[in-house]
Amino acid sequence: MPDLSGMRFSESHEWVKRDGETAIVGITEYAQSQLGDVIYLELPTVGQQLDAGGRLGVIESVKAASDLYSPVGGEVADINQELKDHPEYVNQDPYGKGWIIKLRAIKDNPKLLDQKAYDDFVKGKSPS
């Protein structure tokens, strides 16, 4: 089980982890399992400004295209270039090498959930 301490989560199933002045953003295990095989990501360019809860890009799986939202505000500092040739990393390791973007000049978002609250939120969604 990956170490999720220090991560916070959005109700649209992105995670964010602060790392000094920057923040790393990805999608959750639940999100990747619901999307299925990821085949393409349409991502912003470095330097672009994102709002907390604003549209970050699009993630395409075999099943469907889905919008991605930025859990916090900030400026795009880096994008995961590896995903261009290996979008399946998002499925294989969503909290690790499947990270999506890094942001700087972070504007925090008080509406994010901690791990326990997010787990409860996901449990509330599934009937089983």
Add this chain to the structure above:
Amino acid sequence: MVVTAERTPLYDEHVRLGAQITNFGGWLMPLQYTSIREEHRAVREAVGLFDLSHMGEIRLKDDAAAQRLLTRDLTPLRTGRVQYALLCNDDGGINDDVLVYAVPEGGYLLVVNAGNQDSDFDWIRSHTPDGAVFNVGREWALVGVQGPGAVALVQRVTSSALGTVKYYAFIEGRVADVACLISRTGYTGEDGFELFCGNDDAGRLWRALLEEGQADGIRPAGLGARDTLRLEAGMRLYGNDMDDKTNPLEAGLEWTLSLDKDFIGRDAIVEARQRGLDRRLVGLKMLDRNIPRHGYRVLRDGQPVGVVSSGNVSFTLGYNIAMAYVLPALTEPQTRLDIDVRGRASPAEVVSLPFYKRPHPK
């Protein structure tokens, strides 16, 4: 009204294998077990096992009614052979695409799309003498074994000589000690069989094939992989690539039409041909990484010229592909078109179908 989704006799097997279940045409079916990519690859490189029990089967015992209902001449279809044909409406639209089996007892067995089985049955019954047509889809299970290793695998669990069963032919026999109709057909572009058996035997057949197939690298494969496989093979999906408003000529299915016989829809089809078609189905290869999807607009110099009917990644070819209806003047291979992907024009070019053909067809 409460609509309850139906379950195939293999439903519990899918749950036990950890499948993600989806409602397809009113049936609870496995969408994927582990990964569509891996299941797709298993079918191209080894063997995939499919539950196709949601498909409908209709027993039609009246030859004259069959000739009148189906678009293709049935007189050359010998017992033990299968052909692909259409059921059309009076306007020449496609009610369904079906496989027609000439069965030893006489007459035909039609294998029809899951979501159409009851409407097909009603349509056929309204054109058939009483007592000559039976809706037997819920009495039959259907298991697909597809891939380069499929024939050898099934041969190991049957005493029937499968080498003599040609493509689009079938025999009756026992597979893993289960009485089956063994049909050399499929919807994946690979060699293999579709095995019809009674509902009560389906679990036993499924488990025996999964176990025996371990050595071949078998994987259970869901509807997700079935869709990406059939798209690569250029096979139309009813409901996506054609419906009751689609003329078979538009869908590129003229080879299923015997226009010199009288069948329902024939006159409308001939008339449409004389009038000239408004659109035709083509294959498209994307020239960038965007994924074309059902309903996306096709553009030429910024002007709408058509619409995508099916699209996805091609895992086998390594680029993205689509089938689309476009203006008849734009169907030549290498014609440059664009797809409107979220408001931006993504370049594509017309290619001939199918996108994928297996290396050594037998």
